[in-house]
Amino acid sequence: MKKIAVLGAGAWGTALAIHISNQHQVTLWGRNAGHVSGMRKARANPLYLGDFKFNDNLEVEENLEQAIAGADLILSVVPTAGFRILLKELKKLGSTQPLIWAHKGLEPISALLPHEVAIEELGMSQQWGVLSGPSFAAELVRGLPTAVTLAANDSAFALEAAKLLHGGSLRVYNSADVIGVSVGGAVKNVMAIAAGISDGMGFGNNARAAMITRGLAEITRFGVALGAKPETFMGLAGAGDLILTCTGQYSRNREVGLQLASGKALEEVLSGLGHVAEGVNTSREVMRRAEKINVDMPITYEVNQALSAGKSAKEAVMDLLGREQKSEVI
Numbered sequence: 610m611k612k613i614a615v616l617g618a619g620a621w622g623t624a625l626a627i628h629i630s631n632q633h634q635v636t637l638w639g640r641n642a643g644h645v646s647g648m649r650k651a652r653a654n655p656l657y658l659g660d661f662k663f664n665d666n667l668e669v670e671e672n673l674e675q676a677i678a679g680a681d682l683i684l685s686v687v688p689t690a691g692f693r694i695l696l697k698e699l700k701k702l703g704s705t706q707p708l709i710w711a712h713k714g715l716e717p718i719s720a721l722l723p724h725e726v727a728i729e730e731l732g733m734s735q736q737w738g739v740l741s742g743p744s745f746a747a748e749l750v751r752g753l754p755t756a757v758t759l760a761a762n763d764s765a766f767a768l769e770a771a772k773l774l775h776g777g778s779l780r781v782y783n784s785a786d787v788i789g790v791s792v793g794g795a796v797k798n799v800m801a802i803a804a805g806i807s808d809g810m811g812f813g814n815n816a817r818a819a820m821i822t823r824g825l826a827e828i829t830r831f832g833v834a835l836g837a838k839p840e841t842f843m844g845l846a847g848a849g850d851l852i853l854t855c856t857g858q859y860s861r862n863r864e865v866g867l868q869l870a871s872g873k874a875l876e877e878v879l880s881g882l883g884h885v886a887e888g889v890n891t892s893r894e895v896m897r898r899a900e901k902i903n904v905d906m907p908i909t910y911e912v913n914q915a916l917s918a919g920k921s922a923k924e925a926v927m928d929l930l931g932r933e934q935k936s937e938v939i
Contacts, residue, residue, distance in 0.1 A: 610634055610666075611773060614680040616695060617712070618644060618669070620657040622686030624746035625711060629684075630667035632776050637669045638676035645671040661750045674702050682707050682773060684740075689714035689795075689887065692723055696730040707736040709759065709770055713794035714887040715894035720901075722791045722835075724762075736766040739787055740774070741794035742845040743853035745860075752778045758846040760784035760791075782845065789841030792832035796895055796909070797851040798862040798888030800824030803912050804855035805866020806922045820908070821855050826938075827906045831895065834904050862888040869915060869922045893917050907932060 611633045615626040618639030626637040639645045648654050652663045663669075670676040677683055683704070687695050689712050699708075708731070710723050721729075727737050738761025749755045755778060761767035764785050771783040784790055803824065807816045828851065829842040841847055854860045865886045868878040879889065892913040899906045911925040 611681040612636070612679055613682045613684060613773075614638060614677045614706075615684045615686060616673070616676065617686035617688075618648065618654060618657070619686065620654075620746040621711060621744075622684075623654040623658045623661075624750040625684060625686060626667055627661060627663065627750055628777065628779055629774060630664055633666065633773070635667045636676045636680070637667060638673060639669065639671060642671045645669050658746060658750060673698060677702065677704055677706065680706055682709065682770065684708075685710040686712055688712060689723055690717050690890065692716065693726050693730060696727065700730065705735060707766060707770065709738050709740050709761075709774075711740040712887075713741060713791075713798065714891045715795055715898065717890055717894065720894040720898040722788070722795060724787045724791050733762055736761065736763055738762060738767055738770060739790050739794070740781070741790050741850060743849040745853070745857060747859050749779065754778050754780075756780040756782065756845055756849070758782045758784050758790055758844060760787045760789070760846075762787060784841065784844075784846075786838045786841045788835050789832050789837030790846040792835060792837055793828060793842055793847040793850055795887070795891055796828045796831060797824075797847075797854050798886070799892045799895060799909050799912050800828070800851055801854040801860050801862035802866040802869075802886075802888045802892070802916070803908050805860075805863035805868075806870045806912075806915070806926060807866070808863070809867040809870025810923065810926060812926075817855065821851060824855070824908055825851055827908055831899060831904050831906060834902050861886040865889060866922075872922075875916060888912075889916055 613633050614636045615622050616638045626635050629635050648669045653660050683706050740759045742757030744755050744757050759771045759781050767783040771781040775781040804820050807820050833839050895909050896913045911929045914920040915922050915925040
């Protein structure tokens, strides 16, 4: 039995902690002492994940140094916007443990993907990687079958970490394509907002299928331009995660799109959501990065216009539909 520190006590972090604790000793860390105290008393995380009880292998901790003490692996599930801060804190504590992150998106302002932040803060000598794929916390915590991909900067470590997390209802495949897995997990949230807008406007199944397919083309173009392998986007971290997030009932990003289509302002939508919808910030950063590398991303552009430039959801969709005819290419 190994010891794993899960950093980030939101829904996904808690679901992973509960699942992993069936096989290993787990410490779940949260930054908010009041939240951690509540979890300690309830032996659950009712704030984010309902009344799913913690077993005896799972402890909660608000002190980061104590949370990572003796850990064989650190699993970061903090929001991407706070990832660099967390890495700096880990460095100050002298942590050299292998690190996997399970959050998605691009860092605000810099438009860097999490692995690029890790390179800047940790370098390439420390073992690190990304866990991503079609995975709703509400289903994993119920023991429903889930399959994800783990990619790392070292192939042997990718296999070792995948074996460590694999088991029960969770299948973990290993990969060497950190860029592809990272891009797929980030940009699919933008496409889910687009799919939600399409569904919210009553455009039907044909339109949703087209949105997913052309969204996958955008994701692939963007990822390949950054150095990803195109075949990664046909797998769990690409098409799999995209399909789930664009169609699933638990998708927060799809819900943002649905509510925007109803005419609600973005501030109203986000205030009522209760959870982070990574696609809202990601759309802006993806466009920032895409413009620098000259990658055409029309769906992402229109989503960003609706989110950041005050464009109505209807106008964004009509402008997307009004684009000139062209050949179907990736």
